[in-house]
Amino acid sequence: MTGRADAVRVDRCICRSTLFEVLLPRAKAHGWDLADLMRETGCGAQCGLCRPYLRRMLQTGETVFHELLTPEISL
Ligand code: FES
Numbered sequence: 001m002t003g004r005a006d007a008v009r010v011d012r013c014i015c016r017s018t019l020f021e022v023l024l025p026r027a028k029a030h031g032w033d034l035a036d037l038m039r040e041t042g043c044g045a046q047c048g049l050c051r052p053y054l055r056r057m058l059q060t061g062e063t064v065f066h067e068l069l070t071p072e073i074s075l
Helices: 020-030 034-041 051-060
Strands: none
Touching: 020 034, 020 051, 034 051
């Protein structure tokens, strides 16, 4: 086994080129939920692939993910 744990790394909204580690402090400072974050930053509001990661980030404080989360169809 060689480096498979690092094969997956999700740490940003690609559509908005914004790292989760930048988004989390903003969300905490303003008390944003996912809908607020999407409205204020545009992250999660385009292709939506980062949305499940944003949701988990808000729940757990994680900003780097090493697993693929299932895309959400809607909020
Ligand atoms: S990757 Fe975040 S909206 Fe597309």
